[in-house]
């Protein structure tokens with residue numbers, strides 16, 4: 623199996639060399655908002671990295687070209703967008719690891735508007751670049767906040783910053799380069815027994831770096847018919863408990879994944 627992370631890591635260097643620091647800085651969206659609903663203030667946090675060619679990392683994963691249309695003469699503009707499904711902040715549909723599984727287009731809106739549970743492993747990750755969400759982290763969350771809400775998404779907050787990783791990459795050993803936090807198989811197995819619709823990570827993979835390229839969590843989780851989110855941003859600005867997450871994903875038939883606009887509302 624191709625080591626996706628090694629391929630990705632190699633391409634990060636190329637991408638970083640060809641982009642200005644400003645191009646990377648603009649990739650994290652600061653786009654939060656407050657609205658009023660029935661007299662109540664509602665905070666909305668954008669959980670999405672801005673998808674630029676720099677953030678797409680691998681050359682060729684994202685391209686855009688102008689298309690001539692019948693309205694071009696009248697000033698109309700349109701582009702042809704070519705994108706690898708699993709680029710930027712994105713959804714992994716069950717079909718990503720099971721040919722018979724549901725595609726992005728098969729997911730219902732009930733699947734995609736869910737209570738958000740944030741599991742903070744930042745302290746653990748400070749000590750271990752390959753830290754994992756373990757059963758003990760889930761137990762600690764439930765001790766503090768009560769049982770996982772029905773139909774929720776459980777998200778890992780590790781503060782793994784993809785853009786900082788690019789900047790660090792040149793100074794890392796080959797072993798270090800493969801490190802990134804993720805869900806442990808034991809934690810995923812526990813969540814499979816619960817009413818949980820999806821899991822989310824602020825890294826590029828649901829699986830921790832040490833578990834690739836076997837992808838044990840991708841395999842068990844997606845094959846159970848549930849979904850995952852990768853490269854989620856700004857989880858530190860959402861509450862650990864009490865937010866609703868909206869996963870904006872166009873229902874494209876047969877797609878195994880798709881870039882999303884995810885938001886936390888609370």
Ligand SMILES: [Zn+2]
Pocket residue numbers: 708712713714852879
């Ligand atoms: Zn993916």
